[in-house]
Amino acid sequence: MVKKLFVETLGCAMNSRDSEHMIAQLREKDGYETTSDFKEADLILINTCSVREKPVSKLFSELGIFNKKKKADAKIGVCGCTASHLGEEIIKRAPYVNFVLGARNVSKISEVLHKDKAVEIDINYDESEFAFDDFRTSPYKAFINISMGCDKSCTYCIVPKTRGDEISIPMNLIIDESRRAVNNGAKEIFLLGQNVNNYGRRFSGGHEKSNFTKLLQELSEIQNLQRIRFTSPHPFHMDDEFIEEFASNPKICKSMHMPLQSGSTKVLKDMKRGYSKEWFLNRVKKLRSECPEVSISTDIIVAFPGESDEDFEDTLDVMNQVRFNQIFSFKYSARPQTEAEHFTNTVDADIASARLTKLQNIHTDILDEINATSLGKTYRVYFQDLIQDYFVSGRSDDNIVIKVKGSDELLGEFRDVKITSIGRTILTGEIVA
Structure with missing residues (x-):
């Protein structure tokens, strides 16, 4: 009987790659094959994120569901960043978890699998020269x-x-x-x-x-x-x-992700980001002078402790000057083991929510204006995904998601696509070459 492995990945692309590494090791060393149904899995892995509070809360919710509905003898492992910082606390809160594996210990997956209640979370462990087996989703x-x-x-x-x-x-x-x-x-x-x-x-x-x-x-x-x-x-x-x-x-x-975090030099100093508002704008100016066609995305945290109305306006000023093609924006949430966790000059929750809404509304207006200029343009698209209603999607060189009517014959292929319809997160087109 082939053993089945179910993996749920929370968080960033690095977590996705770590999950691929663990799947590769478990396939090669322990004979597992992946499944999309956790109810038939012999091993369930949750690869966690701890950058924000919400994914941590989701972890224990998901664990409860898995424990109730899994096969009687199936094992559960918690991996990734939350595993690193909570460690044994995970097993105390969810004693049915079989092992905990930190984000810096991915190569040990086969080892901990066979040690019940193992906790491997050494953040100084060096995997930089470890030869992982090949597996890609x-x-x-x-x-x-x-x-x-x-x-x-x-x-x-x-x-x-x-x-x-x-x-x-x-x-x-x-x-x-x-x-x-x-x-x-x-x-x-x-x-x-x-x-x-x-x-x-x-x-x-x-x-x-x-x-x-x-x-x-x-x-x-x-x-x-x-x-x-x-x-x-x-x-x-x-x-x-x-x-x-x-x-x-x-x-x-020609797509650059430039994490701004804040447009206020004062807040950037409090965050210990190492640059100022002026430096960030200077780098954008240099980038666009060398590469006018570049699309720029960013990360923004609103309501960091001590952020004044003037500081927030600085962030909006950068938004309006740069006109980001994409933003990932969040209200500040204190994370354990960080310096800012102990800052006392917190921003009122209602003010924080209002600032996030204002920021996102401004970006929506900017994005609508940017996308409107794409109508009728032709982009070179690399197709990678089948999506519903007989569409295939891919990305342009500057990271625009574009879909066309098509089948799996387009996957892994480049085509020129003329845009016929505009959406906020995806454009629709027709193949012209």
């Missing part, structure tokens, strides 16, 4: 880790406490993994790291000094690789060399 796009951990000290962020110090994966391993992915059909790779453009700051062994720009150049030499994406670069490390490589390299997709 999509043959068309490959997520590839280029670093792990984070050396920043942002006062609101729990990630350094769950993923440990930043360490770069050796370039030769990244290139070899990318080549294998391309040889298996992927035409696009997606590089992952907490601060990708800080790549090369630290390796675990005696590796040749390098940086992110050099890595991008080397990856661009891979035959049949057509697109390179990455997330997230840190605004502080967006030097001219990096921006110029981004603009001039035809394989790099």
